[in-house]
Amino acid sequence: MVCTFFGHRDASDSLAEKLRKTLIELLETGNVDVFYIGNSGNFDRLVSSVLYELSSEYSFTCQIVLSYLPEQEREYNFDTILPEGIEDVPRRFAISYRNQWMIEHSDMVVAYVKRNYGGAYKYKELAKKKGKKVIEV
Numbered sequence: 001m002v003c004t005f006f007g008h009r010d011a012s013d014s015l016a017e018k019l020r021k022t023l024i025e026l027l028e029t030g031n032v033d034v035f036y037i038g039n040s041g042n043f044d045r046l047v048s049s050v051l052y053e054l055s056s057e058y059s060f061t062c063q064i065v066l067s068y069l070p071e072q073e074r075e076y077n078f079d080t081i082l083p084e085g086i087e088d089v090p091r092r093f094a095i096s097y098r099n100q101w102m103i104e105h106s107d108m109v110v111a112y113v114k115r116n117y118g119g120a121y122k123y124k125e126l127a128k129k130k131g132k133k134v135i136e137v
Contacts, residue, residue, distance in 0.1 A: 002034040004065075004102040006123045007112030007137075009041020015112060018137050020050045022110060026135075027058045035062040036102050039076070040095060043112050043120070052077040065102055067094040099123045108133040 003026060026032040035051060038044045051062050055077075062078040068091060069082070083101035086094060096119075103109070103123060109132050111124040128134050 001031045001108065002036065002106045003030075003032045003108045003110060004036040004106040005038065005044065005047045005110050006099070006120045006127070007041070007043030007047075008114060008118065008120050009043060011041070011043035011046060011112050013042075013046065015043075015137065016046050016050055019046060019110075019112075020054070022135060022137050023047075023050055023054060024058075026108075026110075027054065027060060030108075032108070033060050035060060036065045036106060037062065037078070038095075038098065038102070039064050039066060039080075047110075048077050065098055067098040095119070100126070103127050103130060103132065106132060108135065110135045110137060112137050 037047050048064065064076045064078050064080045066080050066082050083098055086097055089097045103126055109124060109127040111120065111134055113120045113124050113136065115121060124134060
C-alpha cells in the first residue's frame with residue numbers, strides 16, 4: 001500500500017512524536033510499504049526525518065517526489081523522483097501537478113491541516129473526493 005503526505009509548510013516540530021506514532025501504526029498494521037513525500041516545507045521535512053529514523057527498524061520504500069529539478073545540489077534522506085510529464089508543466093504549476101500525481105499514485109494520505117484554505121487543505125480534500133483513506137494528525 002502506498003501512502004503520501006500533505007501538511008502546512010509551517011508545521012511545528014512538536015508534531016514529530018504524533019507523526020511517529022501514526023507511521024509506526026501504518027507500518028505495523030496498515031500494510032504500508034511505500035511512502036511518497038514532497039519537499040516543500042517543514043511538514044515534509046518532519047515526515048522525512050521521522051521515516052528516516054524508522055528506516056532502521058522497518059522495511060519500506062520512501063521517495064521524495066520533486067516538483068522540479070533543484071537549482072543547486074541538495075541531499076535527501078531518500079531517493080528522489082520526478083513525476084512523469086512534469087517537465088512540460090510551467091514552473092508555477094509544478095507543485096500542484098506533483099501533488100495531484102502523488103494522490104493518483106497513493107492509496108492513502110496522512111494530512112496535517114489546521115486551516116480550511118491553502119494547498120494542504122486543498123489536496124487533503126481532493127484525496128477524500130478521490131476515495132483515498134485520509135488520516136489526520
